[in-house]
Amino acid sequence: MDLILPEDKPVQPHPEPHNFFIWGATMSGKSYFSSFFPHPLSLNTDGNADQGTTPAVQIRNVRGTDGRLEVSAIEMLDSVVTQLQAGQTTFQTVIVDVIDDICVMIEDAICINAGVQALSDIPYGKGYALFNTILQRFVINLKALPMDVIYVSREISVTDESTGSTQLKPSLKTKYYNIVNGNCDLVIHTQKFGTETYTREVTDRRAAYKPENITNKRVRQLLESCRNMFPVNTK
């Protein structure tokens, strides 16, 4: 195969976000907001899928009576990715709801297969290495699809002992957050105030996106509903 090189001149960037990280407390509207993206498919872990309208695949580790894995979450994710790669689907958005649980399931599957309690029980750091490879492959494969990808994560509050101030953060462990987020373009925080007020705010972005560069009208409208998405000075 002859790879065709581009012309040697600067290209005009048209940055458009396709990979999203949405985090927030439980019942703050993460799944609800995600469900409005075009033609969504949810890779669901919490069994809440029945409550929404989004078509969903339940991801889990299925163990037989002997304790061995009959089907692992890793195999289920592989199967989903392979089918999406084959392109015979009308889905346009993949929602990983929630990525925190997917990480725990991958860890569990590795541990059950190795007959150990924790990744750290697998010698020479091989457990961690295997975990990183599997998570990275999953994220990179999803990113390569011609679809939008949304990772949903829960929220934790961290209190700084010295100042007493409390900060809200995604609950995904930092090292996993870095793998996932290294492949995301926008980070959105959902919050619920009182019983009926739902807000969404962009807390991180890869580039200063412009409304006119968001090609899908529906996605543009959804992003316009997030505070801090298009700060006035970037227009």
Ligand SMILES: Nc1ncnc2c1ncn2[C@@H]1O[C@H](COP(=O)(O)OP(=O)(O)OP(=O)(O)O)[C@@H](O)[C@H]1O
């Ligand atoms: N922007 C909104 N406007 C009106 N209702 C909303 C909005 N966001 C969420 N809701 C309502 O709140 C409920 C809970 O939202 P949702 O299921 O999206 O929460 P979640 O953050 O995914 O929670 P969990 O972490 O428990 O899965 C939904 O069933 C929906 O009816």
Ligand SMILES: [Mg+2]
């Ligand atoms: Mg949810």
